[in-house]
Amino acid sequence: MVNNKMTTPTTSSNTQKLIIVGNGMVGHHFAEQLVESGALAGFEVTIFGEERHRAYDRVHLSEYFSGRDAESLALCDGDYYHTHGIQLRSGEAVTAIDREQQLVVTEQGHYAYDQLVLATGSFPFVPPIPGNDSEGCLVYRTLDDLDAIQAAAKNATNGVVVGGGLLGLEAANALRGLNLDTAVVEFAPRLMPMQVDSEGGELLKEKIEALGVQVLTERATQRIEPGDTSRLRMVFQDDKVLETDLIVFSAGIRPQDTLARACGLTIGERGGVVIDDQCRTNDPNILAIGEVALWNRSIFGLVAPGYQMAKTAVATLTGGDTCFSGADMSTKLKLLGVDVGSIGDAHGNQNPGARMFRYLDPLTQVYRKLVVTSDGKKLLGAMLVGDNSVYDTLLQYYANGIELPKEPASLILPQQSGAAPALGPDSLPETAMICSCHNVTKGSICSAIDAGAADLGSVKGATKASTGCGGCAALLKSVVDHELEARGVEVDKSICEHFAHTRQGLYDIVRVEGIKTFSKLMEKHGNAETHRLGCDICKPAVASILASCFNEPITDAAHVPLQDTNDTFMANMQKNGTYSVVPRIAGGEITPEKLVVLGQVAQKYQLYTKITGGQRIDLFGARLEDLPAIWGELIDAGFETGHAYGKSLRTVKSCVGSTWCRYGVQDSVGMAIQLENRYKGLRAPHKIKFGVSGCTRECAEAQSKDIGIIATENGWNLYVCGNGGMRPRHAELFATDLDDEQLYRTIDRFLMFYVRTADRLQRTSVWRENLEGGLDYLKEVILEDSLGISDELERQMQHVVDSYQCEWANAISDPEKLKRFRSFVNDARPDPSIIMTSERGQPRPA
Amino acid sequence: MTATALKPTDSTDTRQPLCTKADLVAFSGVAAWLTTSQGAVQIALFYLPGHGNELFALDHQDPFSKAYVIARGIVGDIKGSPVIASPIYKQHFRLEDGQCLEDESVQLRTWRVGFQGDEVWVERE
Numbered sequence: 001m002v003n004n005k006m007t008t009p010t011t012s013s014n015t016q017k018l019i020i021v022g023n024g025m026v027g028h029h030f031a032e033q034l035v036e037s038g039a040l041a042g043f044e045v046t047i048f049g050e051e052r053h054r055a056y057d058r059v060h061l062s063e064y065f066s067g068r069d070a071e072s073l074a075l076c077d078g079d080y081y082h083t084h085g086i087q088l089r090s091g092e093a094v095t096a097i098d099r100e101q102q103l104v105v106t107e108q109g110h111y112a113y114d115q116l117v118l119a120t121g122s123f124p125f126v127p128p129i130p131g132n133d134s135e136g137c138l139v140y141r142t143l144d145d146l147d148a149i150q151a152a153a154k155n156a157t158n159g160v161v162v163g164g165g166l167l168g169l170e171a172a173n174a175l176r177g178l179n180l181d182t183a184v185v186e187f188a189p190r191l192m193p194m195q196v197d198s199e200g201g202e203l204l205k206e207k208i209e210a211l212g213v214q215v216l217t218e219r220a221t222q223r224i225e226p227g228d229t230s231r232l233r234m235v236f237q238d239d240k241v242l243e244t245d246l247i248v249f250s251a252g253i254r255p256q257d258t259l260a261r262a263c264g265l266t267i268g269e270r271g272g273v274v275i276d277d278q279c280r281t282n283d284p285n286i287l288a289i290g291e292v293a294l295w296n297r298s299i300f301g302l303v304a305p306g307y308q309m310a311k312t313a314v315a316t317l318t319g320g321d322t323c324f325s326g327a328d329m330s331t332k333l334k335l336l337g338v339d340v341g342s343i344g345d346a347h348g349n350q351n352p353g354a355r356m357f358r359y360l361d362p363l364t365q366v367y368r369k370l371v372v373t374s375d376g377k378k379l380l381g382a383m384l385v386g387d388n389s390v391y392d393t394l395l396q397y398y399a400n401g402i403e404l405p406k407e408p409a410s411l412i413l414p415q416q417s418g419a420a421p422a423l424g425p426d427s428l429p430e431t432a433m434i435c436s437c438h439n440v441t442k443g444s445i446c447s448a449i450d451a452g453a454a455d456l457g458s459v460k461g462a463t464k465a466s467t468g469c470g471g472c473a474a475l476l477k478s479v480v481d482h483e484l485e486a487r488g489v490e491v492d493k494s495i496c497e498h499f500a501h502t503r504q505g506l507y508d509i510v511r512v513e514g515i516k517t518f519s520k521l522m523e524k525h526g527n528a529e530t531h532r533l534g535c536d537i538c539k540p541a542v543a544s545i546l547a548s549c550f551n552e553p554i555t556d557a558a559h560v561p562l563q564d565t566n567d568t569f570m571a572n573m574q575k576n577g578t579y580s581v582v583p584r585i586a587g588g589e590i591t592p593e594k595l596v597v598l599g600q601v602a603q604k605y606q607l608y609t610k611i612t613g614g615q616r617i618d619l620f621g622a623r624l625e626d627l628p629a630i631w632g633e634l635i636d637a638g639f640e641t642g643h644a645y646g647k648s649l650r651t652v653k654s655c656v657g658s659t660w661c662r663y664g665v666q667d668s669v670g671m672a673i674q675l676e677n678r679y680k681g682l683r684a685p686h687k688i689k690f691g692v693s694g695c696t697r698e699c700a701e702a703q704s705k706d707i708g709i710i711a712t713e714n715g716w717n718l719y720v721c722g723n724g725g726m727r728p729r730h731a732e733l734f735a736t737d738l739d740d741e742q743l744y745r746t747i748d749r750f751l752m753f754y755v756r757t758a759d760r761l762q763r764t765s766v767w768r769e770n771l772e773g774g775l776d777y778l779k780e781v782i783l784e785d786s787l788g789i790s791d792e793l794e795r796q797m798q799h800v801v802d803s804y805q806c807e808w809a810n811a812i813s814d815p816e817k818l819k820r821f822r823s824f825v826n827d828a829r830p831d832p833s834i835i836m837t838s839e840r841g842q843p844r845p846a
Numbered sequence: 847m848t849a850t851a852l853k854p855t856d857s858t859d860t861r862q863p864l865c866t867k868a869d870l871v872a873f874s875g876v877a878a879w880l881t882t883s884q885g886a887v888q889i890a891l892f893y894l895p896g897h898g899n900e901l902f903a904l905d906h907q908d909p910f911s912k913a914y915v916i917a918r919g920i921v922g923d924i925k926g927s928p929v930i931a932s933p934i935y936k937q938h939f940r941l942e943d944g945q946c947l948e949d950e951s952v953q954l955r956t957w958r959v960g961f962q963g964d965e966v967w968v969e970r971e
């Protein structure tokens with residue numbers, strides 16, 4: 001296996017030959033640290049990487065499935081190593097180390113070293129289950145693994161992930177993204193056994209199941225065999241079976257210590273190359289860093305500690321005195337859209353005498369746990385499921401030993417004011433760790449600012465903060481903003497490079513000066529140097545402001561270039577370039593005649609039909625050039641646009657109400673239709689949804705909407721600022737027992753105040769959470785008219801209501817506007833790149 | 847780089863008339879077919895009255911989503927260069943040379959294009 005060719009690079013006597021085995025995240029960081037510290041001059045460096053790609057960002061590996069490629073995930077430019085005179089040998093694995101002769105061996109040759117750095121990382125553990133090597137059994141670690149998963153998913157309908165830890169859930173999300181019916185099989189009684197306890201695990205399971213991922217806990221797979229209905233069959237301990245087309249093993253990682261073992265380096269009981277505080281192994285010429293290294297009997301499966309080891313190793317080689325002294329394993333993640341956070345001793349089992357506080361809200365599905373010292377003064381650990389909003393604050397208490405408030409429970413209990421209990425950037429000590437990936441403290445941020453960094457971007461550039469896992473982005477921003485403000489620097493809140501204004505500022509300018517076009521706004525208030533075309537941030541934002549204020553058709557020539565594609569074509573673009581058509585079905589009420597027309601139109605234009613989550617019917621797969629004809633037929637049948645594409649009123653969901661229901665106390669359908677017709681066409685910073693229920697049983701789920709209305713014996717209770725979606729939030733009770741007129745007036749004011757003051761793409765829930773003064777302030781403004789603007793808000797809304805016209809009706813009556821709906825300006829034939837197949841009797845993209 | 851960048855009519859082979867000015871949408875894009883030596887390609891044509899060459903022709907296919915949609919993105923400028931933002935995943939491409947700003951390794955093809963009177967002509971290669 002050893003070949004005789006000697007390819008030792010020639011060296012001059014005063015440089016040492018340094019070989020790095022492994023070109024992963026940590027091996028690369030080590031090389032980068034060599035370059036940056038200036039130490040490179042003393043070495044002639046060769047790096048061996050088993051993978052064919054040069055080092056890439058494994059932490060963001062999953063983004064490979066959402067459009068990023070190997071090049072954009074790469075940790076450095078293609079010529080980085082070359083520029084610095086480092087030899088990178090990708091795709092060349094080291095097969096042996098000869099410590100006596102100080103050589104490493106590969107299939108291509110032998111290479112001499114003076115110093116060797118092992119950065120071989122780890123490999124996914126595949127449990128020894130018979131059949132685990134069947135076709136369709138895969139792992140999740142490298143780009144090549146992801147290619148293999150993608151290929152296997154092509155002809156598959158379902159997939160299983162074995163292992164319900166962090167990486168397992170990430171893999172499950174990826175399978176879901178590949179449109180597979182996904183299940184997670186976990187051996188332990190709960191998901192993420194390392195990070196959460198049984199309550200947290202149960203909640204996590206519920207949340208993840210709600211996303212359509214099946215979760216099977218306490219399942220030990222006995223064997224894998226060919227399946228009947230799918231490619232594979234998993235047989236469990238109780239002889240229950242699960243059929244699946246592919247299996248991704250994510251049952252933990254093991255240090256890749258094969259080379260080290262073979263050459264006799266000291267290895268830990270459960271693997272890993274033993275290192276000291278200087279990252280040296282028992283051979284003085286060999287160092288180990290990253291996930292292959294075992295320090296103080298621990299392996300650190302995160303990138304931040306690996307980076308610290310890399311830094312230490314550089315110091316060790318150059319006579320510096322940096323030591324590795326362990327690392328904090330606190331983590332904050334969003335897995336399948338569910339927040340999970342774990343800080344310090346989250347289970348409370350490493351600190352005898354520790355006391356625990358727990359808070360569990362089964363309605364909002366939030367679980368929080370604090371582990372504190374017996375005197376209640378210091379935070380030892382914490383666990384969060386369902387909401388990470390207090391993570392940053394808790395981490396600061398923990399990491400900096402800040403004394404806890406008198407009642408520590410206040411940190412995890414819901415606040416009356418609604419605002420999360422934040423530890424302001426002010427109260428953090430200089431030593432507070434802001435970015436643990438790059439070891440950046442508040443102190444170093446302050447020094448960077450004092451040295452001239454005048455905005456977030458330059459602070460990032462100078463300190464590297466927030467350029468690793470990205471988890472510290474929000475905290476970093478608040479510290480930087482705070483420090484800049486403290487130094488009297490005005491913090492740039494510009495919407496983009498074209499306007500030095502916030503969205504709210506632009507809104508005020510447009511209203512006060514009566515500016516009706518983007519070009520006029522740019523001319524008078526755009527940034528002088530960039531004074532040109534605008535961009536995809538300011539244009540749609542201004543389009544929305546103009547529409548909120550003047551309500552001119554968005555398809556008018558002056559507004560056309562401002563719109564997102566969905567608004568331009570008044571339909572939602574699908575992944576294959578076709579569009580969806582969603583007519584308004586106010587309150588969810590539809591006549592049989594109209595239902596028939598929807599069916600006929602769908603048949604004629606070969607559209608996929610689906611009942612939406614918003615109580616209406618979506619027709620998918622419409623070709624651009626067919627949209628006008630489709631809408632012509634729908635409008636003839638009495639339909640109008642549903643604005644499913646706009647940042648505007650979507651649906652007013654209703655329950656059947658007192659007309660039919662034995663419990664109903666008001667006509668919820670009638671009210672929903674009234675409201676939908678009143679606010680349809682209102683353009684806002686983000687989409688707006690309503691719900692109206694006929695009694696407290698709340699069948700319309702009104703409390704999850706931006707505006708929720710629940711009938712009472714005496715009228716209507718109004719709830720505001722609820723949200724479903726990515727971060728559900730319960731709406732808050734705003735006013736009670738309103739009559740119809742009071743209800744409209746209150747909603748008019750509320751919505752217009754939101755339109756006026758919210759940031760771009762900010763739902764009412766997020767707006768509300770950021771509103772200084774909270775719900776009380778909002779009530780003062782809307783119900784008590786504390787700002788004296790109620791009349792104006794109502795007038796503005798009335799203008800929008802009065803000037804409503806169906807945008808589709810407007811467009812199809814104007815031949816100029818219809819020209820936009822040609823697929824090609826020089827050919828009337830349809831786009832041949834759009835190919836459909838059929839599934840369950842309906843079309844779908846091929 | 848003016849509207850007459852196209853050579854006058856000698857070899858008709860290398861140039862193709864596409865449409866007229868009335869087919870274009872100011873400050874936005876439309877799609878068209880172009881016949882090249884490699885076969886027919888879908889191109890996106892952008893019209894920016896008063897900006898440089900005024901006309902820009904790039905691939906219509908979005909390299910990230912593979913859908914043919916580039917002409918339907920939003921035109922803007924970033925640090926002074928006109929760009930088109932893909933309507934699917936919002937990457938930006940420079941109109942002048944098709945370079946993707948988010949990913950150095952991705953570039954759309956571009957074609958030389960200009961007005962002749964009211965007609966839009968493209969150079970095929």
Ligand code: SRM
Nearest residue numbers: 572580611612613614616618644650723724725726727763
């Ligand atoms: C069609 C539909 C799914 C379905 O088949 O049921 C749907 C489809 C889309 N939703 Fe939705 N949502 C649909 C109901 C919902 C609901 C349920 C509801 O309205 O009761 C929710 C949660 C409720 C909420 O919004 O609070 C919902 C939360 C979202 C979100 C997350 C919003 C959030 O605040 O977290 C997005 C993303 C966004 O808007 O930024 C989104 C975005 C989208 C987009 C526009 C994504 C996109 O940009 O392509 C999808 C477009 C589909 C298309 O091409 O037409 N959709 N979406 C539903 C259309 C309802 C309708 O009749 O208009």
Ligand SMILES: Cc1cc2nc3c(=O)[nH]c(=O)nc-3n(C[C@H](O)[C@H](O)[C@H](O)COP(=O)(O)OP(=O)(O)OC[C@H]3O[C@@H](n4cnc5c(N)ncnc54)[C@H](O)[C@@H]3O)c2cc1C
Nearest residue numbers: 022024025026049050058093094120121290291301302303
């Ligand atoms: C999907 C996923 C998500 C993650 N998310 C996070 C996260 O959010 N936060 C976080 O902190 N960490 C995360 N991690 C973990 C993080 O990626 C690792 O901690 C980090 O990559 C470790 O770096 P390393 O250099 O030690 O190992 P690796 O990055 O694995 O690099 C080791 C390299 O050495 C090569 N190699 C091995 N043997 C040889 C040999 N004999 N010859 C030559 N080359 C060899 C391997 O091919 C590999 O390229 C995640 C990991 C994955 C897979």
Ligand code: SF4
Nearest residue numbers: 655661664694695699
């Ligand atoms: S919310 Fe009340 S009225 Fe409406 S369907 Fe349910 S029980 Fe009936």
Ligand code: FES
Nearest residue numbers: 435437468469470
């Ligand atoms: S903590 Fe990971 S980038 Fe800052």
